[in-house]
Amino acid sequence: MKTDRQVGVVGYGAYVPIYRLEASEVNRVWGGDGAPVEEKSVVAPDEDTVTISVEAAKQAVRRSGVDPSEIGAVYVGTESKPYAVKPSGTIVAEAIGATPSVSTADYEFACKAGTEAMQNCIGLVGSGMQRYAMAIGADTAQGRPADALEYTAACGGAAFIFAERSADTVAYLEASYSYVTDTPDFWRRAKEMYPRHGSRFTGEPAYYKHIQGAAKGLLAETGYEPEDFNYAVFHQPNTKFPIRVGRGLGFTMDQIDPGLVAPKIGNTYAGSTPVGLAATLDIAEPGDRIFAVSYGSGSGSDAFIFTVQEAITWKRGGPKLASFIDRKKYVDYATYLRFRGQIVQ
Amino acid sequence: MRKVAVAGVGLVKVSEHWGKALGALFADAALQAMKDAGTDDVDGLYVSNMSGALMQEQLNMGAHMADAIAKPGLSAVRVEAGSASGGVAFHEAVKAVASGYSDCVLVAGVEKMSDVLPDVVTKSLVMEEEQEYSAYTGVTKAGLSAMLHRLYLDLYAEPSDVGMMAVQSHDNAVGCRHAQYPFRMSIERAMDSPMEADPIHMMECAGVGDGAAAIVLVPADTDGVEVAGTTVATDYCSLPMREDPLTLGAVKTAAEKAYKMAAVKPGDIDLVEVQDDFTINGVLSLESLGLVERGKAAKLVAEGGAARDGELPTNTFGGLKARGNPLGATGIYQVVEVALQLRGAAGDHQVEDAGVGLAQNMGGLGSTCAVTILRRLGR
Numbered sequence: 001m002k003t004d005r006q007v008g009v010v011g012y013g014a015y016v017p018i019y020r021l022e023a024s025e026v027n028r029v030w031g032g033d034g035a036p037v038e039e040k041s042v043v044a045p046d047e048d049t050v051t052i053s054v055e056a057a058k059q060a061v062r063r064s065g066v067d068p069s070e071i072g073a074v075y076v077g078t079e080s081k082p083y084a085v086k087p088s089g090t091i092v093a094e095a096i097g098a099t100p101s102v103s104t105a106d107y108e109f110a111c112k113a114g115t116e117a118m119q120n121c122i123g124l125v126g127s128g129m130q131r132y133a134m135a136i137g138a139d140t141a142q143g144r145p146a147d148a149l150e151y152t153a154a155c156g157g158a159a160f161i162f163a164e165r166s167a168d169t170v171a172y173l174e175a176s177y178s179y180v181t182d183t184p185d186f187w188r189r190a191k192e193m194y195p196r197h198g199s200r201f202t203g204e205p206a207y208y209k210h211i212q213g214a215a216k217g218l219l220a221e222t223g224y225e226p227e228d229f230n231y232a233v234f235h236q237p238n239t240k241f242p243i244r245v246g247r248g249l250g251f252t253m254d255q256i257d258p259g260l261v262a263p264k265i266g267n268t269y270a271g272s273t274p275v276g277l278a279a280t281l282d283i284a285e286p287g288d289r290i291f292a293v294s295y296g297s298g299s300g301s302d303a304f305i306f307t308v309q310e311a312i313t314w315k316r317g318g319p320k321l322a323s324f325i326d327r328k329k330y331v332d333y334a335t336y337l338r339f340r341g342q343i344v345q
Numbered sequence: 346m347r348k349v350a351v352a353g354v355g356l357v358k359v360s361e362h363w364g365k366a367l368g369a370l371f372a373d374a375a376l377q378a379m380k381d382a383g384t385d386d387v388d389g390l391y392v393s394n395m396s397g398a399l400m401q402e403q404l405n406m407g408a409h410m411a412d413a414i415a416k417p418g419l420s421a422v423r424v425e426a427g428s429a430s431g432g433v434a435f436h437e438a439v440k441a442v443a444s445g446y447s448d449c450v451l452v453a454g455v456e457k458m459s460d461v462l463p464d465v466v467t468k469s470l471v472m473e474e475e476q477e478y479s480a481y482t483g484v485t486k487a488g489l490s491a492m493l494h495r496l497y498l499d500l501y502a503e504p505s506d507v508g509m510m511a512v513q514s515h516d517n518a519v520g521c522r523h524a525q526y527p528f529r530m531s532i533e534r535a536m537d538s539p540m541e542a543d544p545i546h547m548m549e550c551a552g553v554g555d556g557a558a559a560i561v562l563v564p565a566d567t568d569g570v571e572v573a574g575t576t577v578a579t580d581y582c583s584l585p586m587r588e589d590p591l592t593l594g595a596v597k598t599a600a601e602k603a604y605k606m607a608a609v610k611p612g613d614i615d616l617v618e619v620q621d622d623f624t625i626n627g628v629l630s631l632e633s634l635g636l637v638e639r640g641k642a643a644k645l646v647a648e649g650g651a652a653r654d655g656e657l658p659t660n661t662f663g664g665l666k667a668r669g670n671p672l673g674a675t676g677i678y679q680v681v682e683v684a685l686q687l688r689g690a691a692g693d694h695q696v697e698d699a700g701v702g703l704a705q706n707m708g709g710l711g712s713t714c715a716v717t718i719l720r721r722l723g724r
Contacts (some may be wrong), residue, residue, distance in 0.1 A: 033539060199462050200553075205363035 001176050003126025007162050008169025009306070010132065011064020011315065012174070014158035014278035015055035016041050016265050016324040021336045023151050024259035029333045030146045036238035040154035040266025042136035042331055043140040045339050048082045049157070054095045054136045056159035057213075060134065061096050061316050064161045068097040070242035071161065072130035073121055074104045077113030077270045078157075079188070079195075080140045081106055086259040094137065103130075104124075110186060111235055112296025113137060114158070119302055121162045122173060124280050134161045139269035143195035145342065153237055154266030158321075170315050171281065171290070171306040179210055180300035187297065197297075203241075206299050211235065214301035215293050222305060226250035229305075230288040233276035235295035249293070258283060259292075264325050270296075275321065277306075282320045284308040346443040349564035349572045351719065353382025354681040359556040359669025361459040361523040367394075367401050368413030370557040371455040375414050378451065378559035387561065389447040390421035393434035393454035395673035396469040397423075400461045406545075410455070420447075422660045427473035428622065430454065430704030431676020432715025435560065436575045442562045454674030466553055469672070473709040475582040487550060487623060489710050491542035493590055494625035498590075501640035502628075502647075503713045504544055510624040510645040518655060519661025520693045525554045525669030527538035542663050549624040549666075555673030558678040567722060570687045573701070574607030574718035575601075576600075582712040593711035596633035600705070602715040603636075607701070611635040614718075615699040616686055618659040618679035620707040622665045631659065632704050634716070658696045661686060676706030680717050687721040 004101070020044035023035040042045050043052075061068050074093040081088050089104030107113040114137015121133035144147035165172040185206035188195035198206075211234060219225070226232070232251040234242035239262055246256040259276035268275050273294035274302025280290050288308040295301050337343045355377025362370055371392070379385040392410045397403045405420030424434035431454040458466055470486040471479075475483045479489070498504060512532050518524040530548060540547035565571045578598035584590050604610060617636060621627025631642040636657055645651065651659035659691035662668045663677060683702035684692045691699075704717040 200361065201363070201460065204361060 002267040003122060003173070004234045005126055005128065006172055007122050007126045007163035008165040008172035008309065010066060010163040010169050011161040012159065012278055012281055013056040013059025013063060014275050014321045014324070015052055015059070016156040016321070017043050017047055017052065018327060018329050019331050019334070019339065020060060020217060020328045021045060021331055024331050026151050034148070034151055036151050036240065037266050038209035038263050040152055041156055041268070042336055042339055043155040044157070049078045049080050049105070049138050049140050050082055050088050050091045052140070052155060052157040053088065053092045053136045053159065056138065056157045057092055057096050057134060057136060059318055060159040060161050062318060066132050066161060069101070071132040071134050072102055073097040073124055073133035073187050074098055074102055075107055075117035075120055075135050077107040077109070077115070077117040077137045077141050079108060079110055079113060079269055080142065082132050089094035092261040109268045109300065110296035110298050111272055112294040112300055112302055114274045115302035118160060119178060120177060121276035122176065125162045125164060128292070132146070132161055132163050134159055137270040139271050141267065141269040147194070149195070149197070152267040154268050156265055156268035156275050157271035158278040160274065168311055169309055170312040171308045174307055175222050177214050177221060177303040178300065179217055183299035185297050185299055202297070206297065207237070207241055207295050208245055210299050210301040211293050211295050212249065214303040215249050218303040218305060224305065228289060229255060229291045230286065231259055231280040231290045232256050233259035233280060233290065233292040235273050235293065236260060236276060237267045239263045261321070261325060279313065279321045281314060282322065284312060286312060347445060349439050349442045349562050350565035350570065351570045351684045352561055353378040353380070353561035354684050355381060355559040356523045356678065357557050358523045359554040359671055361487065362555040363459060364459065367397060367403065367455055367457045368409060369556060370457060371410045371453060371612040372413045374557035374559040375451060375453045378453065378561050382561035384449060384561070387449045387451040388420065389438070389441050389450040390419050391434045391450065391452040391676060392421065392423045393430040393452070394423055394456060395425060395427060395430045395671045396456065399456060399469050400465065410453070416477045425673070426713045427708030428620070428672055429676060429706045429708030429713040430673035430713050431679070431715060432704065433577050433713065435676060435680055435717060436577050436715050439572050439575045442564060448533040448564065450562045451559060452558060452562065452677065454677035456671035456673045457555045458553045458671060459555050469605055470533040478583050480687070485542060486710065487542040487545055489584065490625055491545045491585065493629065494544050494623070496591060497625055497628065498544060501522040502643035503534050505536055506643035506647040507624050507628055508532055508546065508549055509643070510621055510627045511535050513646050513651045514621055514660045514664040514666040515527055517661055518667035521662045521668060524663045524667055525552065526667045527663065545623055545625065551622045551665040551670035554669040554671050556669055556674045557679065558674050558681050560677060560680060563605055564724065569722055570684050570719050571722050572717065573609065573720040574603035574716070576602040576606065577713065578602065579713050580711055582709060584710065591629060593633040593707070593714065595630055595711050595714035596705060596707060597628055597635070599714040599716040600634045600698070603718050607718040607720065609701055609718065613701050614703045616661055616683065616696045616702045618660055618664065618682055620665060620705055621660060626707065628662065630707065634703070634705055642688040653694065653696050659696050661696055676704070676715060679704035679706055680719070683717070683719045687719055
């Protein structure tokens with residue numbers, strides 16, 4: 001998919017809470033020797049998807065230099081909304097000063113809700129309906145105790161402000177692609193506390209099929225080959241999947257590794273691909289080309305190609321994502337349960 | 346009784362066939378077998394399936410599989426004997442042709458395990474055991490096999506000797522197009538894998554897969570592959586009821602009857618396919634079949650005796666561990682593989698000058714066993 005007028009990212013930000021739970025700590029409590037990631041980020045008791053979104057959004061606004069009142073859309077993609085009914089987007093928009101002349105909504109598409117928000121912002125700006133539109137992917141994901149997801153279900157998020165391509169944008173979009181089928185590999189029904197998943201069904205017919213479908217679709221549409229990219233970011237529910245799918249598509253570890261943050265922070269769900277994209281923008285040079293593909297259960301993938309512009313060199317001030325990843329405090333399993341509200345007074 | 350021959354065979358790769366329903370998998374194998382036999386004019390269908398009632402909530406499987414190959418009017422029945430469903434279905438199908446009741450029978454096994462979560466697979470396996478006295482305790486099939494494994498280690502072998510059964514099966518599977526795991530596995534990887542049920546490591550257990558295999562049976566002619574022996578035997582279902590737990594009584598009885606029926610001795614067997622769903626079961630099967638002396642099978646395997654060029658070629662396409670174990674279809678895979686060997690059509694897996702082959706398919710922990718002996722005609 002290509003827009004009528006070219007769209008770029010004018011500012012971006014990412015945020016990861018300070019607390020970490022090591023895989024070894026889960027193993028200590030439940031037995032086993034799983035290590036799908038080394039450790040995952042843990043949300044503090046006074047944080048949620050909205051506060052994470054606000055942190056990322058404020059950084060994006062600062063870096064963009066845009067007057068927040070000119071941002072015409074704030075869309076939050078998440079599967080851990082603090083309110084079942086009441087938008088998270090309104091709180092974020094209010095906090096950054098984008099209200100009241102603004103469109104807001106929350107998007108839900110499991111782990112690709114964030115990139116779904118990006119697709120919609122790209123459409124708004126590409127059509128000329130809005131001058132600036134902000135897409136956020138953020139989550140405080142839930143994992144049932146002792147479930148395989150408990151190792152990885154983490155928190156974090158990233159925000160991107162889209163604008164018409166100019167010398168002020170840090171990267172411009174070359175093309176995007178969406179690939180969706182009805183594949184129920186992972187879900188959480190209304191009023192349930194934890195998601196359920198179809199075990200191995202979440203692999204080949206779900207994650208791999210959809211990422212490959214979107215990636216191959218976008219490569220075919222643009223005529224690019226994997227070697228034409230400097231970076232490749234894939235949805236990262238664990239360490240293994242993004243590496244396997246990336247290498248299977250023909251990308252190398254040199255391309256995949258810079259955007260692979262899951263080993264250190266876990267799976268940030270709707271934040272996963274946006275955070276990986278932010279990690280590559282933090283280190284990319286003008287002219288670099290980035291390939292990014294999300295995955296959301298249910299299922300679908302969004303694929304994007306961004307080319308980095310000169311403005312990146314002077315518009316990525318402030319703390320980098322790496323500083324949030326390196327700044328950490330470990331919690332034990334009991335503290336983790338308390339922070340997540342799984343044990344209460 | 347008429348002599349019976351294998352006229353056609355069909356296989357699908359054991360895998361996670363997410364995009365194929367039970368009937369589609371079945372039809373893939375069945376149509377191949379009929380094409381291979383040069384006829385689709387079958388007058389009987391035996392479907393072997395173990396867990397479709399639980400995993401697909403599907404009963405009346407004979408009619409559904411006849412429907413899947415567009416053969417309304419066909420006499421069709423499902424045979425279920427736990428993990429021995431394939432071998433027992435084959436036995437029944439042979440009897441239909443041997444008796445003269447049928448002239449051309451299709452016997453095909455199908456199982457689709459990827460439709461369910463792991464706990465349902467575990468439940469389905471232990472449903473082979475006696476609910477009243479064994480399964481209700483919460484023990485798993487791996488747990489029961491682990492008791493035999495422990496006893497065998499105490500008396501006869503080192504853990505790595507038994508583990509070599511899995512290593513050998515993987516070696517034999519390399520290059521096999523219908524194998525689920527056609528790659529080598531080191532003994533270190535097997536021994537370093539987590540415990541499934543102490544002392545059984547995860548990499549000593551067959552995995553979860555979908556598959557289908559089919560055979561067309563006709564009255565024997567002067568060439569081809571004949572069914573020289575086919576038997577089924579049972580044993581006490583509870584381990585404590587058995588005089589000697591390390592002798593799989595059903596295997597021993599079925600084998601002795603099959604050797605007699607085929608007029609062969611254990612030493613005449615050129616290759617064997619055994620039930621290595623857990624390494625210890627493969628080891629005990631070799632011994633209970635009378636092919637290896639008591640207490641010596643693990644050592645024989647560890648020393649390379651089970652390789653295709655060893656003294657007793659075993660699981661020549663990878664066995665349950667590496668070819669895969671789609672439960673009710675497994676017994677049919679075994680017979681198809683033996684038939685391919687005797688036809689000289691095993692490609693890179695060919696055992697040189699194979700004339701007589703044996704397939705042993707076991708249900709429960711040896712409570713049912715089907716033994717099939719195939720012979721190349723004109724030998």
